[in-house]
Amino acid sequence: MKRLAIVISVIGFILGLCETGKAMSKTDFLMQVESGAQQNWAHYGILPSVTGAQAILESGWGTSQLATNAHNLFGIKGANIDGATVRMPTREVVNGYSLSVWANFRAYPSFIESIADHGQFLSVNSRYHNVLGERDAWLAAQKLQSDGYATDPAYADELMQIIRANNLTRWDQGKSDIDQHPTAAAPNSAEMSDSANQPQQQDTLRRYVIQPGDSWWRISRASGISMGQISQVSQTPIRWWIYPGQWLWLPQMKDYTVQPGDTLHRIEKALQLPIDSLAKVNHRARQSHLTVGTKLELPAAV
Numbered sequence: 001m002k003r004l005a006i007v008i009s010v011i012g013f014i015l016g017l018c019e020t021g022k023a024m025s026k027t028d029f030l031m032q033v034e035s036g037a038q039q040n041w042a043h044y045g046i047l048p049s050v051t052g053a054q055a056i057l058e059s060g061w062g063t064s065q066l067a068t069n070a071h072n073l074f075g076i077k078g079a080n081i082d083g084a085t086v087r088m089p090t091r092e093v094v095n096g097y098s099l100s101v102w103a104n105f106r107a108y109p110s111f112i113e114s115i116a117d118h119g120q121f122l123s124v125n126s127r128y129h130n131v132l133g134e135r136d137a138w139l140a141a142q143k144l145q146s147d148g149y150a151t152d153p154a155y156a157d158e159l160m161q162i163i164r165a166n167n168l169t170r171w172d173q174g175k176s177d178i179d180q181h182p183t184a185a186a187p188n189s190a191e192m193s194d195s196a197n198q199p200q201q202q203d204t205l206r207r208y209v210i211q212p213g214d215s216w217w218r219i220s221r222a223s224g225i226s227m228g229q230i231s232q233v234s235q236t237p238i239r240w241w242i243y244p245g246q247w248l249w250l251p252q253m254k255d256y257t258v259q260p261g262d263t264l265h266r267i268e269k270a271l272q273l274p275i276d277s278l279a280k281v282n283h284r285a286r287q288s289h290l291t292v293g294t295k296l297e298l299p300a301a302v
Contacts, residue, residue, distance in 0.1 A: 032062075032112075033056075036051070036111065036115030037049075037115065039116065040118070044123045047134060048171035049163050049172050050131075050137055050140045050141060050159060051118065052162075053141070053160075057159060066086070069086055069107075070107035071107070072105050076105065076114075076118065077106070078106055084107035085105065087105075089103075090102075090103050127147045128143075128147050131144055137159075137172065138160055141155075144159075205233060205249045205250065206253065208247055208248050208250050209246075209269065209272060210248065211270050214242065214270075218259055222258075234248040253298065254298060257295050258291060259292065260292055263290065267296070273299060274299070278296055278299075
């Protein structure tokens with residue numbers, strides 16, 4: 001049944017969504033890609049100009065079969081989180097020869113999911129960690145190539161040609177043709193330690209590191225702070241995806257409400273508390289069972 005659903009999903013992509021890239025002008029395509037690229041900068045520290053250039057190069061301005069049939073801009077292979085996939089031919093450079101091979105690629109409902117998945121793909125693969133937070137487009141492109149992102153030996157040069165031809169570095173400088181885009185530095189960027197890039201009145205805020213299984217709703221329930229307020233102080237729209245390892249800013253709170261799956265260690269890790277601090281403050285054993293809904297007192301200072 002699951003396999004049938006996946007097949008139907010792919011057919012839907014091919015029959016109902018394939019006109020997206022063909023009907024889109026380059027200006028419209030850039031505006032759509034920039035929005036996602038700025039989100040990836042805010043979440044992962046991946047330079048927007050490089051994301052844009054990769055999307056253009058690898059999707060042919062959103063007109064490739066992979067982009068029009070499956071909204072896959074970056075050629076990420078395998079199955080998406082919901083199992084959606086599409087099988088297509090691709091070219092690979094092997095031992096200096098260009099060969100045509102068949103492969104399975106991820107399928108997405110829209111470009112925004114493809115861009116978000118691209119950011120997560122780079123962030124969770126350790127070999128690309130040297131790209132995260134890199135503010136020089138040429139260095140970021142070179143690092144992607146040297147890390148083995150593409151088999152094309154001219155990949156970095158091609159990215160830079162696209163960046164220069166379309167003046168994509170303006171995205172890296174906060175200059176945009178769209179009305180709304182992030183103006184704050186990336187939460188996970190290399191500049192995070194710079195107080196100029198952190199929320200104002202930082203002494204009244206607490207940093208929350210996102211854990212596996214977290215969601216905006218779960219964090220709001222645990223902290224007792226509305227999702228809107230968390231979004232505002234973190235300068236992160238609620239519509240953006242959040243992933244383990246990122247962080248959000250929370251107004252300082254005195255207690256934490258236990259959620260399903262919580263342990264003292266998990267809470268300490270999320271709120272960056274000293275080891276055993278929760279056990280000590282709440283007069284509990286380190287391995288004690290936590291009842292969902294219980295309020296735990298938090299240390300006054302982190």
